[in-house]
Amino acid sequence: MTTVEERPHTGFGRTLRKEDVRLVRGKGNYVDDVRLPGMLHGALLRSPYAHAKILSIDTSAAEAAPGVKAVITGETLKGLGLAWMPTLSYDTQAVLATDKVRFQGQEVAFVIAEDHYAARDAVELIDVDYEPLPAVVDAKKALEADAPVIRDDKEDQTTNHIFDWEAGDAAKTDEVFANAEVVVEQDVLYPRVHPAPLETCGSVADMDPVTGKLTLYTTSQAPHAHRTVYALVAGLPEHKIRVISPDIGGGFGNKVGIYPGYVMSIVGSIVTGKPVKWVEDRAEHLMSTAFARDYHMRGEIAATKDGKILGLRVKVIADHGAFNATAQPTKFPAGFFHVFTGSYDLEAAHCTVTGVYTNKAPGGVAYACSFRITEAVYLVERMVDVLAYELKADPAELRMKNLLKPDQFPYTTQTGWEYDSGNYPKALQLAMDMAGYDALRKEQAEKRERGELMGIGVAFFTEAVGAGPRKHMDILGLGMADGAELRIHPTGKAVLRISVKTQGQGHETTFAQIVGNELGLPTADIEVVHGDTDQTPFGLGTYGSRSTPVSGAATALVARKIRDKARIVASAMLEVSPDDLEWAGDRWHVKGDPEQGKTIQEIALAAHSTLELPEGVEGHLDATTVYNPPNLTYPFGAYICVVDVDPGTGAVKVRRFIAVDDCGVRINPMIVEGQVHGGLADGVGMALMQVMAFDEEGNHLGASFMDYLLPTALECPSWELGETVTPSPHHPIGAKGVGESATVGSPCAVVNAVMDALKPYGVRHADMPLTPAAVWEAMQGRPIRTDLAIP
Amino acid sequence: MQVPAPFTYERATSVEHAIALLGQLGPEARVVAGGHSLIPMMKLRLARPEALVDINDLGGELSQIRVDADMLVIGALARHADLLASAVAGEHFKIFHDAEKVIADPVVRNFGTVGGSLCQADPAEDLSAVFAAVDGVAVLRGPDGVRQVRVRELHVGPYETVLEPDELMLELRVPIRPGGGSAYEKVERRVGDYPVAAAGAAVWLDGDTVREVGIGLTAVGAEHFAAPEAEAALRGQPATEESFQAAGRVAAEHCNPSADQRGPVDYKRHLAAELTTRALRRAAARARGQEA
């Protein structure tokens, strides 16, 4: 008989997620679960108009309603200097509107009542007299001379122009284009979509009138950054602010910024002296919180006749909504869009991005986009397919021909990125082998003969994640470095404190595994503390796939500090010189004598004991660090999507999806695959069904889950995942980050597949979402503007 | 959290009790069955009934699905899931299973009811087209007794029916005739979505001739969810692909779709033709016993 030894899990590899013990049992603790004694409830009145003057607001009936404690308007806030707040992009945003409303769903007044029902009922009793104004809905028309000026609150703002920004070498690019044999141009829209996390945004503010300490439970992906911003905005001393992000039900960038509702719960608590909860509903969330994308792009690609890509040029109009509240590193108002040269070896590239105001909700970083890389990848991968269409080339072959070669790494792109490592052809070849690419093409040819529409879409992406080097990257002046603290208790159990904040990604497991891998401790013995600014070191939070590249590195390094300390303690225990010890994965032992060793647990006890410690250690076993990444990391992947299109209805069925991802070293492959699954589903959603469109008055046409569609298991095929592993050379454990890879790479694979299916109809491009109607229209030769109301 | 405006709530213990409550509470009272149309509208404050009369305890009386002589009888309180699972419904009218498979999602189907669907009179409701195709009859009861109304005469406009405020729908009756087959075809943007357009068809064949036909359409602005002109065009014709396509064209001509985020008018009209043709094709194949 053989017996299986039950050993606790240590280090990298598949292991169940520690957080799921509570999450799958419904024992999570979300903001809306927070109930404090005496807590009051807030609700917002929102604008029914996209653009209107506020003539008057009468709150008397609401104030007299049963259970109502206070009604706050922009006028009240004005007196406190709080009617406007800074955004993360050096603009201002109205907390509550005073002069005008600038998008449908904008915050106008705040009611505080004994319960949520009373607050909602009272909201209806507020009487606002509006004078409707014409709305700017089409970003492409925002800069026309007769467009109404949205931000007349700002001195010197006489148009709807926000910024112009460019990257690359314009002259060199012009030259490459002028001399190229083939130049193809294409308008491409990445429509406005919404992250739509299942948990909407909310907060509970508790201002203690005695101590002056504010505790804010809030849906934040970046609790430390939020604390600092509140300190700057409200003039509260930073040590008297504690931001707690409890369990977060999805963020996707939507919970990076600060919303008026959060501020109003704080104001409400100050005004009433009681804790105030504010949690928005689904419609409010979809209408008012950070959207994503809304990039109107004109791409041009230059190539030789035999398909060598030479250059890329793109002009973008970026719709930022009514307030520029996108969260981007200061130097990069268009985020990392200039990574748009993608995975290819080009001679020149140039992009310009013009940001404009429209009468829509503010935001713009959100939705797993790695700071606009989603738009960039979509653009280049669409352009490569458009080129393949014109050259009658196979899209996979065309890519293979132009992908960067392994020996070109580290590679500096035409717009200045330094790609750290990669083997692109290998990933694409693996995806093609998994798909059975040649057989699929054969099947497609046979089907075309019979009038059946089948499409094979190929996309390759390079991501740039882990922002970022402090010298270049910051949010509102706060450098993007993150801290970590690790403490080993006397019995060898550990507590890791990190600045990043999981919204479901599994940090409590992954980060424990990193510590376990460095110190040989079981995953179960490491508690990960996060999401509470009083308990964790400073750092900028979780978005842009930065947790593993930045905080993961900090965690590995802080564990290595502990290991170094442990070596000195072990040397005292074993009465040898530290130089005579070697690390064996879970213990320090005397070189050449594995029997003579001490585990971290043994060392931890000794470090807290009466043992006399040598020079260089103070006792106990703990360490702190701050990690400032030397570069971003560059995950990549090759995706192939197979679709069938019903020629009679335009309905698209995703039959297969092959995703080969290279995110460097995989800490927990199961969690990586989960991230990829989610991102692929997202991609199918964006490609086929999601858009926030507006009618000509600026009414939001997708403010519920009946209109803004999330994909279900039935739209998703059984994902076929593959991996290659090209470690990042500069990351302590060679990991690159994967949170957004699939969201970045998949929409284009799906769209390319549908366009490939529609080739017999002479369709080269149609914009997302490819609903049955949009596909049918493309087949009729008239693609539509998917971001406007369907005429 | 979206919360409705204030309302009162009563739970009916019998059909008589429900009707009496509706009478006492007046025209601003509403029946709640599955609640999957009414409650969302209340939460959005698009509907503001002053009182709800919950009929969920009347399942014994109102949720059976059975054959009574030459009638298939479906209780108003039968859930979508009951209809989907009903062997007897599927045996006589495959269209019910076709449609129920693509109505909403399992959670909604476990609660939403057949009667609620028809009384809601949403212009994109699937079952309205289904019952129009099979020419079902609704049995209604009010304080003055019972009356029967063809489903094709039940709806007077979007979200409007002929029901009086104190009338309850009890059941639906569908005549069973030999030689028939039926089918339902729907295009949706995503599973569980209301249709972009959908068509249901029931045909009865005499050999290769269409003896009788019913065509239901939803989400395309077809009056009473039916396509009588297309039915007339097909009745007595050979059951061929050409006839079905011709009927599809007539159905498309006579409907009146409106543009929205599901699609433009001409696309919906195109779907009315395409889906009518497909439904007829499949219904005829089933009538011939050629297709499951």
Ligand SMILES: Cc1cc2nc3c(=O)[nH]c(=O)nc-3n(C[C@H](O)[C@H](O)[C@H](O)COP(=O)(O)OP(=O)(O)OC[C@H]3O[C@@H](n4cnc5c(N)ncnc54)[C@H](O)[C@@H]3O)c2cc1C
């Ligand atoms: C997420 C979602 C997806 C959906 N998708 C679809 C879809 O794809 N296709 C589709 O057709 N429908 C769809 N629906 C609608 C669904 O079919 C209906 O909501 C539902 O089944 C209506 O029945 P109910 O019992 O829930 O009605 P309720 O909401 O309880 O009632 C609806 C109306 O009917 C009245 N009423 C109910 N029963 C009676 C009765 N016996 N006598 C008199 N009046 C009565 C009520 O007073 C109310 O006015 C969807 C709904 C949801 C929530």
